[in-house]
Amino acid sequence: MKINDVILQTVTKIVVFIILTFGVELFISGHHDPGGGFSGGLVLASALLLLYMTYDIETVHKGIPFDFKKIAGLGVFLAIAGSMVPMLFNEMFLTQKKGEFQLPIFGATELSMELLFEAGVALTVVGVVVTILLTISEDVN
Amino acid sequence: MIIPLLILLPFAASLFVPSLYTYVHSKKIGWVVMPIPLILFTVLCLHIPKLAAGGTEAFTIRWLNDAGIHFTTHLDGLSMILGLLITGVGTLVVIYSTYYLSEREALGRFYMYLLLFMGSMLGVVFSDNVLVLYVFWELTSVSSFLLIAFWHQRKRSRDGAKKAMLITVTGGIGMLIGFLMLHAMTGTFSIQAMIGMAGTLPSHELFVPAMLLILLGAFTKSAQFPFHIWLPDAMEAPTPVSAYLHSATMVKAGIYLVARFIPLFGGSELWFYLVTFTGLLTLLWGSFNAVRQNDLKALLAYSTVSQLGLIMSLLGMGSAAMLDIPGLDTAVFTAAAFAGLFHLVNHSTFKGALFMIIGIVDHELGTRDIRRLGGLAVFMPITFSIALAGSFSMAGLPPFNGFLSKEMFLEASVAVRELSLPGIGVWIPAAAWIASVLTFVYCMIIVFQTFFGRQQQTPAWVDRGAHDPQFGMLAAPSILGLFIVGLFFFPNVLGRWVLQPAMAAIYPAYGDASQLVPHIRAWHGFSPALWMTLGIIAVGAVLYIFLRQWRVIYTIPPFSWRIDTLYNLWIVQLEGNSRHLTKRYMTGHLHRYFVYILLFFIAVMTAGVSFIWKRAFNFSGDAPITVNEYVLIAVMMTAAIAVLFAKSRLIAILLNGVLGFTVAFLFVVLRAPDLALTQIVVETVTTVLFLLTFRFLPDWKKERTAKRTKVINASIAAATGMLVIVMALIVQGNQLFDPISSYFTDVMEQSGGNIVNAILGDFRAFDTMLEIVVLLIGGLGVYALIKLKSRKGGGNYED
Numbered sequence: 052m053k054i055n056d057v058i059l060q061t062v063t064k065i066v067v068f069i070i071l072t073f074g075v076e077l078f079i080s081g082h083h084d085p086g087g088g089f090s091g092g093l094v095l096a097s098a099l100l101l102l103y104m105t106y107d108i109e110t111v112h113k114g115i116p117f118d119f120k121k122i123a124g125l126g127v128f129l130a131i132a133g134s135m136v137p138m139l140f141n142e143m144f145l146t147q148k149k150g151e152f153q154l155p156i157f158g159a160t161e162l163s164m165e166l167l168f169e170a171g172v173a174l175t176v177v178g179v180v181v182t183i184l185l186t187i188s189e190d191v192n
Numbered sequence: 193m194i195i196p197l198l199i200l201l202p203f204a205a206s207l208f209v210p211s212l213y214t215y216v217h218s219k220k221i222g223w224v225v226m227p228i229p230l231i232l233f234t235v236l237c238l239h240i241p242k243l244a245a246g247g248t249e250a251f252t253i254r255w256l257n258d259a260g261i262h263f264t265t266h267l268d269g270l271s272m273i274l275g276l277l278i279t280g281v282g283t284l285v286v287i288y289s290t291y292y293l294s295e296r297e298a299l300g301r302f303y304m305y306l307l308l309f310m311g312s313m314l315g316v317v318f319s320d321n322v323l324v325l326y327v328f329w330e331l332t333s334v335s336s337f338l339l340i341a342f343w344h345q346r347k348r349s350r351d352g353a354k355k356a357m358l359i360t361v362t363g364g365i366g367m368l369i370g371f372l373m374l375h376a377m378t379g380t381f382s383i384q385a386m387i388g389m390a391g392t393l394p395s396h397e398l399f400v401p402a403m404l405l406i407l408l409g410a411f412t413k414s415a416q417f418p419f420h421i422w423l424p425d426a427m428e429a430p431t432p433v434s435a436y437l438h439s440a441t442m443v444k445a446g447i448y449l450v451a452r453f454i455p456l457f458g459g460s461e462l463w464f465y466l467v468t469f470t471g472l473l474t475l476l477w478g479s480f481n482a483v484r485q486n487d488l489k490a491l492l493a494y495s496t497v498s499q500l501g502l503i504m505s506l507l508g509m510g511s512a513a514m515l516d517i518p519g520l521d522t523a524v525f526t527a528a529a530f531a532g533l534f535h536l537v538n539h540s541t542f543k544g545a546l547f548m549i550i551g552i553v554d555h556e557l558g559t560r561d562i563r564r565l566g567g568l569a570v571f572m573p574i575t576f577s578i579a580l581a582g583s584f585s586m587a588g589l590p591p592f593n594g595f596l597s598k599e600m601f602l603e604a605s606v607a608v609r610e611l612s613l614p615g616i617g618v619w620i621p622a623a624a625w626i627a628s629v630l631t632f633v634y635c636m637i638i639v640f641q642t643f644f645g646r647q648q649q650t651p652a653w654v655d656r657g658a659h660d661p662q663f664g665m666l667a668a669p670s671i672l673g674l675f676i677v678g679l680f681f682f683p684n685v686l687g688r689w690v691l692q693p694a695m696a697a698i699y700p701a702y703g704d705a706s707q708l709v710p711h712i713r714a715w716h717g718f719s720p721a722l723w724m725t726l727g728i729i730a731v732g733a734v735l736y737i738f739l740r741q742w743r744v745i746y747t748i749p750p751f752s753w754r755i756d757t758l759y760n761l762w763i764v765q766l767e768g769n770s771r772h773l774t775k776r777y778m779t780g781h782l783h784r785y786f787v788y789i790l791l792f793f794i795a796v797m798t799a800g801v802s803f804i805w806k807r808a809f810n811f812s813g814d815a816p817i818t819v820n821e822y823v824l825i826a827v828m829m830t831a832a833i834a835v836l837f838a839k840s841r842l843i844a845i846l847l848n849g850v851l852g853f854t855v856a857f858l859f860v861v862l863r864a865p866d867l868a869l870t871q872i873v874v875e876t877v878t879t880v881l882f883l884l885t886f887r888f889l890p891d892w893k894k895e896r897t898a899k900r901t902k903v904i905n906a907s908i909a910a911a912t913g914m915l916v917i918v919m920a921l922i923v924q925g926n927q928l929f930d931p932i933s934s935y936f937t938d939v940m941e942q943s944g945g946n947i948v949n950a951i952l953g954d955f956r957a958f959d960t961m962l963e964i965v966v967l968l969i970g971g972l973g974v975y976a977l978i979k980l981k982s983r984k985g986g987g988n989y990e991d
Binding site (some may be wrong): 069070074077081082083084085086087088089090094096097104120123124126130131134145147161165168169170172175176178180181182185186187188 | 666691733861865867870873874876877880881884885945946948952953954957958960961962964967970971972975978979
């Protein structure tokens with residue numbers, strides 16, 4: 052039976068970008084408002100889930116040709132390696148530093164070492180969730 | 193500076209060897225590896241003059257300052273002997289393996305393990321810090337395990353590797369505890385610093401336990417009775433490995449350790465008794481069992497056990513020089529230690545050569561069973577000559593180096609009889625003599641039953657005919673053969689340049705080490721030792737001739753006993769029982785596993801609630817419960833109960849979703865936006881995953897469970913729920929310490945921001961880091977379970 056999913060596909064095309072933007076917003080706002088690496092990562096992952104459910108795996112893979120296992124690994128690497136950076140400056144492992152920076156578009160922005168750490172968390176969450184999803188659904192074939 | 197580099201070089205090389213396949217023909221990998229031990233050997237040789245002049249060389253790479261653990265190397269005479277053996281024999285073994293191993297073998301892996309072993313062994317002998325030494329010590333066990341199981345498709349190899357690993361690592365852990373006790377006594381991890389405090393230690397209560405545990409490590413590693421049983425089974429390794437690890441180097445690590453700790457423990461009578469008598473017992477038992485073997489390699493294994501016992505007992509007698517006995521003639525006992533070191537070197541030369549020769553026989557004729565060998569002297573003259581030199585040296589005959597050290601051993605055994613301690617008597621030289629007779633017998637078996645007598649037709653013989661192998665394969669044993677003869681004629685060169693600094697390391701209390709080094713002479717008049725040797729030859733020859741007649745005693749109980757039986761009983765029983773037990777409770781039913789987990793939880797919690805924790809509840813600080821919460825809780829309870837009565841799986845999952853989203857809503861009401869947000873997203877993702885797994889599940893059937901099971905399940909569930917509630921109330925009501933959250937809020941008030949994320953990303957960042965590692969492992973686990981499912985007909989690796 053062929054399922055008619057025109058509406059789902061059309062809606063997804065727009066909604067995915069809203070969800071992705073929301074995920075990034077959650078991730079960045081985490082320092083002062085609700086959000087952060089874990090929930091931001093989960094929202095990003097759910098956007099991808101929606102894509103995979105609406106279209107088939109091959110189509111999505113053409114657009115996003117990543118190996119999500121590697122993304123998860125990269126996340127863990129970022130979190131651990133980033134935490135080691137302070138050790139190079141004779142600080143304790145996982146010391147978090149922050150400072151104000153003048154960035155081209157954003158203006159005066161507060162950047163913290165936590166950002167790197169949270170990015171690692173987010174990437175791991177995205178990688179693991181998508182890996183599990185793809186593995187289970189590909190098993191049918 | 194150079195010594196740490198020596199240790200690191202083999203490790204570094206072992207990383208690159210497996211990738212050599214791309215560039216080098218597999219037959220030539222050995223030639224790429226060979227320069228590494230050769231360079232190390234040369235560098236060590238260049239240090240000999242400095243050591244002979246009485247110097248030592250220490251170098252420290254500071255590491256963990258707070259714990260006092262540093263990578264300290266200490267080069268002295270004792271570590272030098274072992275270092276020379278490891279690198280020298282190592283070079284020869286690599287040359288030999290190049291010809292011995294077929295190019296079809298996984299040579300990259302082989303040389304990687306070999307280099308790994310070489311590096312760890314150098315680490316053992318050069319480390320001054322006991323904890324670093326321990327790590328290298330276990331690494332030698334690991335590399336030995338890998339090398340024994342090199343032909344891992346054979347069950348016997350795997351079993352032998354497992355046995356060696358179990359025994360040596362058990363001893364190693366005992367030794368670690370001993371080291372920690374030493375640290376508790378002295379406050380340092382440095383062996384040299386401990387030796388400096390040797391005088392104050394014997395009165396300490398941990399002195400004897402530490403000694404026993406360190407000896408356990410040494411005895412298991414050096415295959416002393418009753419731990420020797422792993423060595424014969426380790427012979428499943430390729431012959432170059434047996435020649436290298438299991439005769440020349442690794443099994444000497446225990447002997448090295450005993451020699452190293454003589455300055456610390458040598459003054460104790462218990463140490464003297466344990467080391468000497470264990471050594472003698474091992475010597476006797478090993479030589480006795482060697483005679484009964486039919487496999488040449490097994491024979492050599494038992495002979496190695498026995499020779500290790502000989503060296504061990506000599507070191508034990510040597511430690512007697514430090515006993516506090518008035519009028520003690522210490523020269524006699526220091527001579528025993530000297531003989532031990534001398535025999536250590538000699539044993540590596542002749543046993544290494546013999547192993548290589550047996551390997552050649554096996555390689556050429558396809559068997560090492562003496563019942564199927566014979567008459568090879570004519571066909572393999574060079575092989576035969578080296579075998580003759582090696583065996584006669586081991587039997588203690590001139591003109592080979594084994595004669596000199598064997599004579600010194602017999603002399604020492606006669607001299608130690610004079611020691612005025614209980615239990616010492618004429619039986620010590622008697623035991624030494626009997627063991628030497630048996631040694632003589634099995635040496636004759638090697639020579640005469642293999643190389644003389646009737647020719648047997650082996651399949652390989654019929655195919656190719658027997659002949660000496662190519663020159664390259666003979667090169668390594670020939671060089672060792674030259675040492676066997678050369679050391680007989682020039683023993684004092686070795687004594688002056690290599691053994692004297694080692695004696696200085698064993699007896700640091702004697703100022704001038706040159707007094708400790710006797711002048712070795714082949715002829716020293718008609719001493720008791722010479723008469724004993726003549727007796728050995730006479731009685732040994734008679735026993736060899738009538739071997740067939742008296743060999744029946746090996747079937748009579750006290751002689752037919754084997755320690756192996758105990759080990760097998762233990763391991764087989766253990767494996768059988770645990771398999772039985774596991775099969776009983778691992779039924780494959782998921783709900784059974786839930787029952788186990790929850791029952792355990794209930795048991796622990798009930799015990800805690802009834803006996804340990806205060807059961808005071810305190811509701812005074814609680815906020816009032818509003819209508820919102822009542823409604824939400826009611827929805828959650830309804831959804832949870834409704835799941836039980838769901839008619840289809842879809843409904844069950846949707847109801848579960850209702851439950852989850854209501855929890856999220858509750859978080860909103862309780863003003864925890866972070867939790868609510870996370871809960872919503874998690875709930876969404878898990879619901880999708882649930883739906884995905886749908887199609888793999890069998891059709892939903894209403895299970896007909898017995899009423900009794902239902903009641904039991906319900907009561908387990910109810911008890912778990914009740915306990916969680918009670919526990920939460922107890923935690924709420926009994927605050928033992930000020931809550932740490934006040935610290936967090938204090939800090940956060942200054943900076944402002946999201947406290948939940950500050951906890952996750954900063955205060956408790958270490959937790960978060962490990963959690964995402966766990967998450968990654970979980971994801972990869974799912975991937976591996978599903979993608980790498982064993983294909984139909986795939987091998988079962990769990991025997």
